Amino acid sequence: MRDAQWPPSLWAESRRSFDSTRVDYARRFDVAIVGAGYTGLWTALYLKEFRPDLSVVLLDAVEPGFGASGRNGGWCSGLFPVEIDTLESLHGHHSALAMQRAAIDAVDDVGRYVSTHSIDCDWKKSGTLTVATNPVQESRLRQTIRLEQQHGLNESDVRWLDATELSRRVVVEHARGALFSPHCAALHPLKLVNGLVDRARALGVEIVGGFRATAINDSGVVGLIDGQSADITAGWVVRATEGYTSALRGEKRSVIPLYSYMVATEPLSDEVWSRIGWAGRETLAEGRLMVTYAQRTADGRIAFGGRGAGYRYASRVSPDFDTDANVKHRIVATLHELFPATRDAAITHHWGGPLAVPRDWHPSVSIDHATRRIAAGGYVGDGVALSHLTGRTVAAAICGHDSPDLSLPFVQHHNKRWELEPLRWLGVNAGLRLPVAADALEKRTNKPARRLTALMDKLLG
Numbered sequence: 001m002r003d004a005q006w007p008p009s010l011w012a013e014s015r016r017s018f019d020s021t022r023v024d025y026a027r028r029f030d031v032a033i034v035g036a037g038y039t040g041l042w043t044a045l046y047l048k049e050f051r052p053d054l055s056v057v058l059l060d061a062v063e064p065g066f067g068a069s070g071r072n073g074g075w076c077s078g079l080f081p082v083e084i085d086t087l088e089s090l091h092g093h094h095s096a097l098a099m100q101r102a103a104i105d106a107v108d109d110v111g112r113y114v115s116t117h118s119i120d121c122d123w124k125k126s127g128t129l130t131v132a133t134n135p136v137q138e139s140r141l142r143q144t145i146r147l148e149q150q151h152g153l154n155e156s157d158v159r160w161l162d163a164t165e166l167s168r169r170v171v172v173e174h175a176r177g178a179l180f181s182p183h184c185a186a187l188h189p190l191k192l193v194n195g196l197v198d199r200a201r202a203l204g205v206e207i208v209g210g211f212r213a214t215a216i217n218d219s220g221v222v223g224l225i226d227g228q229s230a231d232i233t234a235g236w237v238v239r240a241t242e243g244y245t246s247a248l249r250g251e252k253r254s255v256i257p258l259y260s261y262m263v264a265t266e267p268l269s270d271e272v273w274s275r276i277g278w279a280g281r282e283t284l285a286e287g288r289l290m291v292t293y294a295q296r297t298a299d300g301r302i303a304f305g306g307r308g309a310g311y312r313y314a315s316r317v318s319p320d321f322d323t324d325a326n327v328k329h330r331i332v333a334t335l336h337e338l339f340p341a342t343r344d345a346a347i348t349h350h351w352g353g354p355l356a357v358p359r360d361w362h363p364s365v366s367i368d369h370a371t372r373r374i375a376a377g378g379y380v381g382d383g384v385a386l387s388h389l390t391g392r393t394v395a396a397a398i399c400g401h402d403s404p405d406l407s408l409p410f411v412q413h414h415n416k417r418w419e420l421e422p423l424r425w426l427g428v429n430a431g432l433r434l435p436v437a438a439d440a441l442e443k444r445t446n447k448p449a450r451r452l453t454a455l456m457d458k459l460l461g
């Protein structure tokens, strides 16, 4: 549990001291969960809620919230990483819509949980805006709205705000309007982790830090604690290791880690906020192809994130990758383009972390009833709310409940494995370069970069 391993994030300032439980290795647990991010925590919480008598141990290589759950952009959103038409072609209309609705409902499920248990995580649900700053972005976003409405969502789920309506909420340079969905809240990611840890402990979940699992086998979890081998025996084992999964035995090609990065400004002055507005703290993205995401934090900063970092050969993850000067530069430039009033504000924090990308970008809960082993996750960048749905689903499967969650098509969805290296490295990195090139081309020509986006889908989708 080296301090230096934690990324220098804005959220890490709310990190608390963590007392690891001492485990009795001779004991047999009913359930062992590997990974104490949101997925592991929600799973543990629902297990204890459904069956208080179960013994549950939650193991983390570092501490709860060390992974993406303590580093993310704080969008608790109803987004599902697979577009609704693709979902429909995979699972049929009814199941695709049920999946999308469950993702949307997860936002209010989290909201109810934090309010019932008085978890202070700066929760504010005002929806999300994807702002068009050029005509190509506008037509693509309007097309997304049409598509989502054709496939079963409606005006109250997703609609267009014209430039005037948008400017009443937030003033974005060159904005032509925005896609608006009410299904999103802004929150402080690590404060949510802290609240879930308190609740899990109160319910009797044993949380062990510094336990690095190396393999999951028939008797439980094989791992190392302080360099010594330390095996945990358990009936059920849940793998919730997301972007770090490739380090586990046999999991090299299950998901790839892709790094996403963020910056935070200093708290902005009242004068700057009077020019920007944004009193509702809606989460905000730009309609460019390169993923961007921002929130106005409860303490009056802008936390702004973006993807676009390269993929590391053989799915490597390391604290050395927690910052990236090139991506930082690109994120800050985008922040200044969208909000020129922030140009003089200091950038006080920069950090990043790995998210997990399955070959088809489709999250899944894979349950092996024979061996009692479960793997859960693969949310790409949409795991804040989805991990709640996942945790409840995993707990229902273990407890043998007849839950509607278990009929959702992410349960037992089969993800193809990623290609062997060096093909994986070549294909992913070629695909990752394209959004930046396509955005530049669209801005210059005012025409959609169809060939580049088709190639992007082929390489990454």
Ligand SMILES: Cc1cc2nc3c(=O)[nH]c(=O)nc-3n(C[C@H](O)[C@H](O)[C@H](O)COP(=O)(O)OP(=O)(O)OC[C@H]3O[C@@H](n4cnc5c(N)ncnc54)[C@H](O)[C@@H]3O)c2cc1C
Binding pocket: 034, 035, 036, 037, 038, 039, 040, 059, 060, 061, 062, 063, 064, 065, 066, 067, 068, 069, 070, 071, 072, 073, 074, 075, 076, 077, 211, 212, 213, 214, 240, 241, 242, 243, 244, 245, 247, 248, 259, 260, 261, 262, 293, 305, 351, 352, 353, 354, 355, 377, 379, 380, 381, 382, 383, 384, 385, 387
């Ligand atoms: C910079 C960034 C911004 C993001 N922004 C958003 C956003 O705004 N909205 C959104 O919905 N999603 C966002 N995401 C994604 C979201 O944060 C994740 O999908 C979600 O947190 C995943 O939760 P998890 O519990 O499955 O995984 P994690 O939080 O990554 O937890 C995995 C845990 O497993 C532990 N672990 C790993 N390997 C082992 C091992 N071998 N042994 C023991 N423990 C192990 C790790 O230490 C870690 O604590 C973002 C991600 C990043 C990186």
